[in-house]
Amino acid sequence: VPAIVALLCVVTVIPGTARADNPIVQTIYTADPAPLVHNGRVYLYTGHDEDGSTYFTMKEWRVWSSADLANWTDHGSPMSVATFGWASADAWAGQAVYRNGKFYWYVPVKDRASGQMAIGVGVSNSPTGPFTDAIGRPLVRNGEIDPTVFIDDDGQAYLYWGNPNLWYVRLNADMISYSGSPSQIPLTTAGFGTRTGNTSRPTLYEEGPWVYKRNGLYYNVFAARCCSEFVAYSTAPGPTGPWTYRGTVMPTQGSSFTNHPGVIDYNGGSYFFYHNGALPGGGGFTRSVAVERFTYNADGSIPTINMSTT
Numbered sequence: 001v002p003a004i005v006a007l008l009c010v011v012t013v014i015p016g017t018a019r020a021d022n023p024i025v026q027t028i029y030t031a032d033p034a035p036l037v038h039n040g041r042v043y044l045y046t047g048h049d050e051d052g053s054t055y056f057t058m059k060e061w062r063v064w065s066s067a068d069l070a071n072w073t074d075h076g077s078p079m080s081v082a083t084f085g086w087a088s089a090d091a092w093a094g095q096a097v098y099r100n101g102k103f104y105w106y107v108p109v110k111d112r113a114s115g116q117m118a119i120g121v122g123v124s125n126s127p128t129g130p131f132t133d134a135i136g137r138p139l140v141r142n143g144e145i146d147p148t149v150f151i152d153d154d155g156q157a158y159l160y161w162g163n164p165n166l167w168y169v170r171l172n173a174d175m176i177s178y179s180g181s182p183s184q185i186p187l188t189t190a191g192f193g194t195r196t197g198n199t200s201r202p203t204l205y206e207e208g209p210w211v212y213k214r215n216g217l218y219y220n221v222f223a224a225r226c227c228s229e230f231v232a233y234s235t236a237p238g239p240t241g242p243w244t245y246r247g248t249v250m251p252t253q254g255s256s257f258t259n260h261p262g263v264i265d266y267n268g269g270s271y272f273f274y275h276n277g278a279l280p281g282g283g284g285f286t287r288s289v290a291v292e293r294f295t296y297n298a299d300g301s302i303p304t305i306n307m308s309t310t
């Protein structure tokens with residue numbers, strides 16, 4: 001198998017409304033996109049839904065990269081469940097970040113000992129791996145999923161994650177340990193919107209947080225309201241809140257009952273990554289990652305972004 005396989009062709013780029021061919025990956029099913037801009041290139045970290053999957057049967061993560069968000073290079077699978085000796089299954093939604101010459105990839109995966117989901121961290125000298133288990137044990141073990149990592153301007157790194165709760169912890173500068181205990185972010189309806197018909201989960205927050213800072217404002221874009229998820233967001237004046245619910249980003253899941261956000265600025269544009277079931281044979285457990293270009297409103301709010309297939 002060639003190490004590098006170009007997957008897509010260049011498409012028309014219209015300022016403000018430009019699109020890449022979607023789905024981004026058309027050779028396998030992919031899910032849970034996590035883009036990272038590094039050295040003028042976008043690295044896209046995803047999960048891999050196995051063909052014919054009838055649950056979230058995911059054994060490995062994959063990496064893709066592009067300089068133009070139209071032509072993508074396949075970097076294969078540099079990290080899998082087997083990377084973590086303590087893990088047994090479920091290569092679910094993670095995020096990679098660069099710090100001090102290394103790439104750290106935070107992922108939820110099933111802890112064999114407890115049978116519960118935990119968060120592991122892979123490390124590599126390259127954005128495309130191979131990644132090794134950074135600490136040889138879970139970084140966090142509380143049965144919850146979907147880590148997002150964010151490094152603030154003052155150098156303090158934060159790890160957020162959770163379903164059904166929303167947690168954060170301050171990572172130490174080594175990125176593989178933390179100070180203090182994980183804290184829960186209060187899931188208030190003011191902060192995360194109002195869910196109807198589910199008294200055990202009164203807010204829209206479900207999973208898949210993606211936290212970042214832009215023009216001094218902190219954003220938390222997340223998957224809302226299982227199990228016909230849409231993508232919504234909240235903002236805050238600081239990394240730990242208080243969060244204010246700001247509304248819908250992407251209204252649908254496109255024949256996958258989940259959706260999962262990843263947001264970047266790159267080469268003067270803003271891009272929203274997500275997944276749906278758009279490939280032939282696609283659905284809730286056979287998903288595909290996609291991307292839309294968008295423009296923030298003047299007040300920093302995110303416009304409604306719809307899925308495209310072109």
Ligand code: FUB
Pocket residue numbers: 031032047056092093108145146207208223258259260
């Ligand atoms: O891909 C497995 C799980 O489905 C992820 O962890 C969630 O975010 C949802 O996309």
